[in-house]
Amino acid sequence: MTLEILSTNRSHGGTQGVYKHASTTTGTDMSFAVFVPDHAPGAKLPVLWYLSGLTCTHANVMEKGEYRAACAEHGVIFIAPDTSPRGEGVPDDPEGAWDFGLGAGFYVDATEEPWAANYRMRSYVEDELPSLILREFPAADMTRQAISGHSMGGHGALTVALRTPDRFRSVSAFSPIVAPLQCPWGEKALSNYLGEDRAAWSVYDACALIAGGARVPDLLVDQGEADGFLAEQLKTHLLVEACELAGQKAEIRMQPGYDHSYYFISSFMAEHVAWHAERLKA
Template sequence: MELIQHNRCFDGEQRIYAFNSKVLNGEARFGIFLPPQALLGQACPTLFYLAGLTCTEDTFAIKAHAQRLAAQLGFILISPDTSPRGEHVAQGDSWDLGQGAGFYINATQAPWAEHYQMERFIVDELYELVSHNFPIHGHKIGIFGHSMGGHGALTLALKYPEKFKSVSAFAPICAPSQCPWGEKAFSHYLGADQAEWKKHDASALVLAKGALFKEILIDQGQQDQFYAQLNPALFQQACTQVGQHLTLREHAGYDHGYYFIQSFIDEHLQFHAVQLDT
């Protein structure tokens, strides 16, 4: 693991690391914010943040403005890249497929399967790496994300509740098997069998898994230019059907971008602080 960049931030440090990923079959990068408590060696609650289409490991660190409150709360923040990278890695013919668009699933179809194993990368390889190298409180780990990363946060939390104790999302793709973004990605990465798609669809997963969390928080802008891709109502219906408590907040005037995330990031950190302490 190689330290690529480190910057002092609210008496903690924002860092970027690179390492050779066996799962992704190439170099992988992730960002991590270490609050002052972590720099002193204290075990800290930790949040994985999964970013959206076209983002990288430093998008969240630069744009979300989460470090100030994270330092006060003593949260470690981990932000992996959104896909494998490199000249040897397959690339799609558009911005919403291929590099920058890993969708946090394990691809089964050529040419994607060789590198696009983002689910295993997050929940196995990166999870273990950071747990062994940083003072992470093993019983206080949550996950959240935005857009494609909101999809990733919801689905990985529902699949691995033993690893993630809390979950929230900003403008997540709630039913990817029923929207153009998801249909395009899943047909390429997973093939034509839509039964396989359902295994990576938050609305289908919550119906299959039932109520796993005390609460799930989603914030959604009503002026989101991608609203038709996101389908929060379908996830809300599924949660209601199985008794999973969901707080879905829709905000007038807000769009899909990081100004929206900045506006509510503190409330998400506070939400996770409560959930991880229960």
């Protein structure tokens, strides 16, 4: 597998790169971003994954997330995959809607046609991309990993971590979709990607996973109180209730005045990086 370098830039005493490779999982070319702080030869640095939200690529957090100074300060590698497969022949929402199809992979492995051939973001994030990082980025210490994400990517971070608790020391999220089985975005995506059997959806629902016994070592969530999607789509209170009922350790913070945008994410990104860095110490 050949890794193509699309760009590299110096930033905050480190290197911000964007890369592309031919994915055997999605059957498409996939791009992703990696920030590597400067480090001594042979040093190993912990890894923080960031999963982006609806309509996004790696570029949104790379350009607006303001994570590099904090990652350089704490010596943390930051990895941002794309949100869905892309390219000629990859199916999109037949009505051209923004909440499904291209840019809206929901971090699932689709089982329904025509999505099943390409929409396999769960396997891409859980298996293929980590294997590539291990091979191509020798500074990445894959024994010290954490994960974060925003909105649909917050859903992805929570569910990936809950399904693979031994992989991540910590998980955080900004404005996550916490219960896709109970919101329009989730119902549309999961019914199309997975079919009508709702029992098959539960492995992609953070609240259902927690209720079923899944746990993560440590959880931090920030949610803006002025988020226009909060009541209908995000339903943060369901995660609070699920964690309290199950005894899952969690700090879930409602932030007055903040919305769903990167103005919100960038305001708290450095705190999240520092919080993860503390838990990623050797």
